[in-house]
Amino acid sequence: MDPSPPHLESHQEPLTDVFPRLGESSKWEVTHAESESFATAGHLAPLELLSEAQVDGLRQRLSAIGDSLGELGASLYEIEAAWRERPDETVLHFLGAWRVDELFHDLIFHPGATVPAAQLLGVERLRFWHDQVFWKPAHHPGVVPWHQDWSYWSRTTPQRHITVYIALDDMDEENGCLQVVPGSHLWGPLPAVEFGGAMEQLHAHLSEAQREAFAPVTVPLRAGQASVHHSGMIHGSLANRSGRPRRGIVLNYMCAQTKCADGESPLLAGSQPIEAGGLVEGPFFPLVYERPR
Ligand SMILES: O=C(O)CCC(=O)C(=O)O
Numbered sequence: 001m002d003p004s005p006p007h008l009e010s011h012q013e014p015l016t017d018v019f020p021r022l023g024e025s026s027k028w029e030v031t032h033a034e035s036e037s038f039a040t041a042g043h044l045a046p047l048e049l050l051s052e053a054q055v056d057g058l059r060q061r062l063s064a065i066g067d068s069l070g071e072l073g074a075s076l077y078e079i080e081a082a083w084r085e086r087p088d089e090t091v092l093h094f095l096g097a098w099r100v101d102e103l104f105h106d107l108i109f110h111p112g113a114t115v116p117a118a119q120l121l122g123v124e125r126l127r128f129w130h131d132q133v134f135w136k137p138a139h140h141p142g143v144v145p146w147h148q149d150w151s152y153w154s155r156t157t158p159q160r161h162i163t164v165y166i167a168l169d170d171m172d173e174e175n176g177c178l179q180v181v182p183g184s185h186l187w188g189p190l191p192a193v194e195f196g197g198a199m200e201q202l203h204a205h206l207s208e209a210q211r212e213a214f215a216p217v218t219v220p221l222r223a224g225q226a227s228v229h230h231s232g233m234i235h236g237s238l239a240n241r242s243g244r245p246r247r248g249i250v251l252n253y254m255c256a257q258t259k260c261a262d263g264e265s266p267l268l269a270g271s272q273p274i275e276a277g278g279l280v281e282g283p284f285f286p287l288v289y290e291r292p293r
Contacts, residue, residue: 006100007075007099008098008099008100008101008102008105009098009099009283009284009286010283011105012283012286012287013109014105014106014109015102015105015106016102016103016106018054018057018103018106019054019106019107019109019110020110020111020112021111022111022114022115022289022292023111025111025115025291025292027111028111028112028114028115028116029115029116029119030044030047030116030119030120035119035120038120038228038230040182040183041180041182041183042180042182042183042184042185042186042229042230042232042233043180043182043185043219043227043228043229043230043233044116044120044227044228044229045219045221045225045226045227045228046221046222046225046226046227047112047116047164047225047226047227047228048112048224048225049110049112049113049166049224049225049226050166050223050224051224052223052224054224055168055223055224057103058103058104058107058168058249059168059247061101061103061104062097062133062135062168062247062249064101065097065100065101065104065133066092066135069094072100074270075096075099075100075270076094076095076096076097076099076100077094077095077096077099077130077268077269077270077271078094078095078096078268078269079093079094080092080093080094080195080196081196082194082195082196082197083196085196086196088140088141089141089142089196090142090195090196091134091135091136091140091142091143091144092133092134092135092136092137092142093132093133093134093135093144093195094132094133095130095131095132095133095268096130096131096268096270097131097133097249098128098130098131099270104131104249107131107166107249107251108128108131108251108286108288109288111289112226113164113166113226113251113253114126114253114288114289115289116164116228117162117164117228117251117253117289118253118289118291120162120228121160121161121162121253121255123160123255123256124256124290124291125255125256125257125287125289125290125291126253126254126255126256126287126288126289126290127253127254127255127256127258127280127281127285127286127287127288128251128252128253128285128286128287128288129153129156129161129252129253129254129258129280129285130252130268131249131250131251131252132249132250132252133247133248133249133250134237134247134248134250135245135246135247135248136175136176136237136239136240136245136246136247137240137245138175138240138242138243138244138245139240139241139242139243140239140240141239142239142240143176143199143236143237143238143239144195144235144236144237145193145194145195145197145198145199145200145201145202145236146181146193146199146200146201146202146203146234146235146236147192147193147202147234147235147236148184148185148189148190148231148232148233148234148235149161149163149229149231149232149233149252150189150231150232151189151190151191151192151193152192153231153252154189154261155260155261155262155264155267156254156258156259156260156261156267156280157258157259157260157261158255158258158259159189159231159232160254160255160257160258161231161252161253161254161255161258162228162229162230162231162252162253162254163228163229163230163231163250163251163252163253164226164227164228164250164251164252164253165178165219165221165226165227165228165229165248165249165250166224166225166226166248166249166250166251167221167222167223167224167225167226167247167248168223168247168248168249169223169244169245169246169247170221170222170223170244171219171220171221171222171246171248172218172220173218173220173238174240174241174242175240175241175242175244175245175246176237176238176239176240176241176246177218177219177220177221177237177246178218178219178221178227178235178237178248179216179217179218179219179235179236179237179238180216180217180219180229180233180234180235181214181215181216181217181233181234181235182215182217183213184210184213184214184232184233184234185229185230185231185232185233185234186232187206187210187232187234188232189232190202190205190206190234191205199236199238202234214234216236253288254280256287257279258279258280259277259278259279259280260274260275260276260277260278260279260280261276262276263275263276263277263278264276267280268284270284271284271285272284
């Protein structure tokens, strides 16, 4: 990896031709039935997103980023503290790969992600919030505790955010694929849990009725497929018991009118501070989709 990584957030458009451009947006839209199902379940899968060659390209770039995490630290938004302390027990999780690698940068504009995200959120204009990588090596005990994405995002308002989860490996129960609790996006906001902590931390905050209704389902995906979840959806994943890696890229999007709730400090490390009530905009938060008129 280049020793002084580029700050690709200064580019508000794709830099390569690796991924498709918008073209006819209806081509990427989900069906009415899928949209209804998302409204009820809070979740939709699978979407076909990446070719084998695109998956291979992203795997190679991810491997290079993984090899340079020490040097890249300041250019990423965050590397999970628990992983730094206990890498043998904790899933490798970091934010901001789009700032340091062209392919990760261009992926955020992929219409196969942005069009369904805008459609399912019910917005005309979609803004990028941030990306994440969740990487479980083979035979790794790390889990992703049950959580709602929104618990970590309440410094932005209103809650109009959505997540596109992209598999870089075939994912199944054995290698700790994503699990979701259908319908839990309607349960209201719950407290944030500690990432490197126990799987079941959230249970202490569930009502009796929610505990009874807590019925997770696995979301198996093939490499290159994606799933979408609501920001209030409870999800998590178990250890990788297989001899295969399990690498997921997460793209988080939000309504283009999202505002900063508190103005206390930058929303993401390295991004420009935004005053309370100010629009979350600027190079770190590009507009990635605008519905054609
Ligand atoms: O990769 C995982 O198991 C967890 C992903 C996750 O938390 C998310 O997509 O928000």
